Amino acid sequence: MRNTKLLSHTIPLLVFAFFISCQSLDYEVEKPNVILIMADDIGYEALNINGSTSYKTPFLDSLALNGINFTNTISQPLCTPSRVKIMTGKYNFRNYDHFTYLNSNQKTFGNLFKENGYKTAIVGKWQLNGLRIGDVDREIANDNTRPYGFGFDEYSLWQLTKLKQNGERFANPLIEENGNFLPRDENSYGPDIVSDYAVEFIKRNKDNPFFIYYPMLLVHDPFVPTPDSPEWSSLETRSTPDTRYFVDMVNYMDKIVGKIINELKQQGIFENTLLIFVGDNGTPRQITSNTINDVIPGGKGLTTNTGVNVPMVVSWPSKIRNNSTNSDLINFADFYSTFSDILGVPDESDGTSMMDIFSDNIINDREIVSIFYNPLWGQNLNKNYFSQTVKYKLYKDGSFYDIENDIYEKQPLLDENLTKDQLLIKEKLFSEINITDNKFLNREPGIILSPKDCCN
Helix, strand or coil: CCCHHHHHHHHHHHHHHHHHHHHHHHHHHHCCEEEEEEECCCCHHHCHHHCECCCCCHHHHHHHHHCEEEEEEECCCCHHHHHHHHHHCCCHHHHCCCCCECCCCCCCHHHHHHHCCCEEEEEEECCCECCCCCCCCHHHHCCCCHHHHCCCCEEEEECCCCCHHHCCCCECCCEEECCEECCCCCCCEHHHHHHHHHHHHHHHCCCCCEEEEEECCCCCCCCCCCCCCHHHHCCCCCCCCCHHHHHHHHHHHHHHHHHHHHHHHHCCCCCCEEEEEEECCCCCCCCEEEECCCEEECCCCCCCHHHHEEEEEEECCCCCCCCEEEEEEEECCHHHHHHHHHHCCCCCCCCCCCHHHHHHCCCCCCCCEEEEECCCCCCCCCCEEEEECCCEEEECCCCEEECCCCCCCCCCCCHHHCCHHHHHHHHHHHHHHHHCCCHHHHCCCCCCCCHHHCCC
8 A cells, every 4th residue: 555644745845846946947047147357457547437538438338327337446556466366355465475476275266156067267367377486386387277276167368377578468469278379470469369268158158157257458568559559550560569559458448348248148148147347456657547527647556546446347237227336345355255145155255245236236334445465566565554434544554544535645634633523433444454464464575576577
């Protein structure tokens, strides 16, 4: 005789299991694609949406007008510190060992996505093998498999195992793809090669959840013509540097963003793709940009607002229903935290998830952001540590600024002139500095390179 009592309990369990299975399947289908584009050396002032009159950024402006434009995203002032922080979600004092190097013992957001079923790719600029660092093992410096170890299934990269002296990133570039060097071609343009790879990756993985990290080659120096510049037509002028080409490079950067947007739309996956654009640090100091309010000199390498306030635009049409401008303080550790939230895994970062902002346009409750900056490079860049609100900044040495009205930090506020509210804010910032990990303050300096070696 059949056990009808057992069967009566089994059927509901099977139905429940089927329901859960369907829910799990729906979740898998609804996993968003994620693309993080990080431009190289571009400050907040360089986008039209942020008031620029020097450049043309229609694709980024359109993303901002239909998504979220962040006005207070705070980076590290220099390229490698920003890259290590954004990839690992950790404050620099925890894991930034050398300029141009990411320690092999670190877990990146590439690992995070790969562990959770995503197809992953990195395209653009690597510069994390420590090619110039004497303390880095040569086997590590020459290891073209390191992107795989950091969670990326595929790559198309410049300066992975070869220095720029062996081949530049723009005309006639030296690009490594998945373990092989591409043939050199004087008519090729590095930003086109790596962005084309990203487009092909999108095509191949349109039916799978994927993650693309695109640390761009643009708009870093040398400032040279792009394929849209008249001077590109001649080999004699194609690689001749001049700061006037920075305009063309910014415009071309935006054009590449447009190429990726168009491919997402063509594949029918734009709606369910989280697309983030951000700069890694301020604009180079030899560049001056016009805005509707002022003329802004670049601040790369400096801890002033022009060195750390970078553009950030977020698009995710299926999630971000209402366009907005967001003035929350965003920290570079927040990206890893946000991705952990999307994947539903424990957050091991030093950041705060932005998912509430994306989902409901909720203003986060972060009042203060802290930056631990030790460039480990150069003679004119010193380690510094500061905490700031949107309006005020306090350095470890006690210097206190109204950065809303004194963006270049020319006039420190003196205690005897502070209002009661300003004194309270300074006390909050001072407390934030004192409770933060002393590892940063006591850390031994690393390898110091000469200025000519910076950020190549």
